Amino acid sequence: MIYEKHYVWSILLRLYHWSLVSSIVTLAITGFYINSPWTLTTLEGTGLYPMLTMRNIHGLAGYLFTAAILVRLFLLLCGNRHERILDMLPVTSRNIRNTSTTFYSYSYISDYHDHERLGHNVIAGMIYILTLIVALFQMASGFYLRLPESVFWQKWGVTLFGTQQHARFEHHLLMWYFIIFAFIHIYLVIWNDVKHSDGITSSIFTGNKFRPRGIK
Amino acid sequence: MTDTENNNDLELQLNRRGFLKGCTMVAAALGISEAMIPKLVEAATTAQRPPVIWLHFQECTGCTESLLRASHPDIGRLILDIISLDYHETVMAAAGHQAEKSLHDTLDKYAGKFLCVIEGAIPTKDKGIYCKIAGRTAVDILAEVAPKAAAIIAIGSCASYGGIQAASPNPTGAKGVQDLVSGTPVINIPGCPPNPISFLGTVLHYLTFNNRLPVTDNLGRPLFAYGRRIHDHCERRAHFDEGRFAEEFGDFGHRNGYCLYKVGCKGPETFSNCPSARFNDVDVWPVSVGHGCVGCTEPNFWDTMTPFYERLPNVKIPGIGGSTDVDSAGKKILGVAAAAVGIHAAIGIGKKVIKGCGCKNEKKES
Numbered sequence A: 001m002i003y004e005k006h007y008v009w010s011i012l013l014r015l016y017h018w019s020l021v022s023s024i025v026t027l028a029i030t031g032f033y034i035n036s037p038w039t040l041t042t043l044e045g046t047g048l049y050p051m052l053t054m055r056n057i058h059g060l061a062g063y064l065f066t067a068a069i070l071v072r073l074f075l076l077l078c079g080n081r082h083e084r085i086l087d088m089l090p091v092t093s094r095n096i097r098n099t100s101t102t103f104y105s106y107s108y109i110s111d112y113h114d115h116e117r118l119g120h121n122v123i124a125g126m127i128y129i130l131t132l133i134v135a136l137f138q139m140a141s142g143f144y145l146r147l148p149e150s151v152f153w154q155k156w157g158v159t160l161f162g163t164q165q166h167a168r169f170e171h172h173l174l175m176w177y178f179i180i181f182a183f184i185h186i187y188l189v190i191w192n193d194v195k196h197s198d199g200i201t202s203s204i205f206t207g208n209k210f211r212p213r214g215i216k
Numbered sequence B: 001m002t003d004t005e006n007n008n009d010l011e012l013q014l015n016r017r018g019f020l021k022g023c024t025m026v027a028a029a030l031g032i033s034e035a036m037i038p039k040l041v042e043a044a045t046t047a048q049r050p051p052v053i054w055l056h057f058q059e060c061t062g063c064t065e066s067l068l069r070a071s072h073p074d075i076g077r078l079i080l081d082i083i084s085l086d087y088h089e090t091v092m093a094a095a096g097h098q099a100e101k102s103l104h105d106t107l108d109k110y111a112g113k114f115l116c117v118i119e120g121a122i123p124t125k126d127k128g129i130y131c132k133i134a135g136r137t138a139v140d141i142l143a144e145v146a147p148k149a150a151a152i153i154a155i156g157s158c159a160s161y162g163g164i165q166a167a168s169p170n171p172t173g174a175k176g177v178q179d180l181v182s183g184t185p186v187i188n189i190p191g192c193p194p195n196p197i198s199f200l201g202t203v204l205h206y207l208t209f210n211n212r213l214p215v216t217d218n219l220g221r222p223l224f225a226y227g228r229r230i231h232d233h234c235e236r237r238a239h240f241d242e243g244r245f246a247e248e249f250g251d252f253g254h255r256n257g258y259c260l261y262k263v264g265c266k267g268p269e270t271f272s273n274c275p276s277a278r279f280n281d282v283d284v285w286p287v288s289v290g291h292g293c294v295g296c297t298e299p300n301f302w303d304t305m306t307p308f309y310e311r312l313p314n315v316k317i318p319g320i321g322g323s324t325d326v327d328s329a330g331k332k333i334l335g336v337a338a339a340a341v342g343i344h345a346a347i348g349i350g351k352k353v354i355k356g357c358g359c360k361n362e363k364k365e366s
């Protein structure tokens, strides 16, 4: 079978993806330390500020995360046709069909693969939209915790979470969402790469996907 | 009155020195300029002391106790000096019908002018029968008094947000004042009990600035007392930033005054002036004597700040009724996901093995 190359993921989307990956890894590691730190030294006045440093890195990574999410939201509306929200949700008959074929394929009921579709499959698309919503909550709770005296964030924080303690609790719970999401995401990407030949893994580096010639 | 044994004057009236001292402390707590102190004093000495109706509902009287026994005796007396406590069940001499009469006299005479202070939550379940005074429910009394008050000060976490009575499962349907009153301004002075200086500051602010209540945050608490997190002005903060923690009570870190974060201090999520206003004559507060803050000024603190010696509340496991901490819950879910992934992958491999020849066919095609 002869495959042809198609440009699917724009540079901005790939930048978003890798910023999100690096920020989530950093946020989770520093977050675990901030939640349950350990005493590094009992010497005083050493000039080492482990907690302060971790919190600063956490904050920086938080801004990177925020920037990445904002870019993705922008692409949902103004990206190429694979990146836009209408390609990710079961709102067209083409997408509804893809939802069920993807479901059958993931549950080994049928081997049918939708070669025509170059973007996300619709199940992945729905999960990504859910993840973006979770990310918005994660950002709001993060800013509320970090800027406790800002009138703006206090208003939103109290409305969305009630108190700082609620926000902290939910911030920590949602971190587990991202860890579990990342785990399943990586598994399914590998699974797809083993099963199909469209080059899903390399596409997030190069932007290109492949499909048999002749499919429109 | 003289306490001969200790040779102390138990003057009920405050002398001028104590009076000025009290006003100065309040000015400091309010964060207003020294130049304003004469204004505070003037407001506090006007002949027209505002009448106050003090209602006790579902409570332990701890707030009143801590006010009257205020560490700084001057503060306690200053309060009695600048307001006219026309109805206060704990300290009034009248009882029974006389007390009720005094309540209604004040209501009639000073309608729209008196300050109402409320201590304790209001039980709303079963038509409010869980708290009755003189045969009437707290809900009824509040509904009668609140619309006639110029402003309401909810003192303590119970009156502000329900407090311990409102802790899950909240058997009496206890609620804070702000959930039941509309139309009359309500300001919250939460704490279990709150620092008397925060209450006094609110009253003096009201008197000094033409019956204006101080600016509040989004939970109705005055910013001068609840504008900053405990953690952000705690004396142990340097230990926190430098990563030195008490791991358990009585260990090396605890004895050396390290940060109490790991033994459950809730300073990082609690807004209050405890580290600066402090309590008692010797100027202490919980963290200064080695116990973490339990977050008593925050809404629902009995539900969200427990376990008191852990960082975060537990996650309830639906169905089983048990609970576990966030991280072990997270790890369990991750474990389930890993098992699911393992099974999914195994099925895939199994299918490949069974359809071995199918694969070869596919290869030939391509």
Ligand code: SF4
Residues within 6 Å of the ligand: B230, B231, B232, B234, B235, B236, B237, B238, B240, B258, B259, B260, B261, B265, B266, B267, B268, B287, B292, B293
């Ligand atoms: S003792 Fe509590 S309030 Fe003080 S720095 Fe540590 S965590 Fe923060």
Ligand code: SF4
Residues within 6 Å of the ligand: B191, B192, B193, B230, B270, B271, B272, B274, B285, B286, B287, B292, B293, B294, B295, B296, B297
């Ligand atoms: S230190 Fe915390 S628990 Fe103690 S009185 Fe202040 S707010 Fe309440």
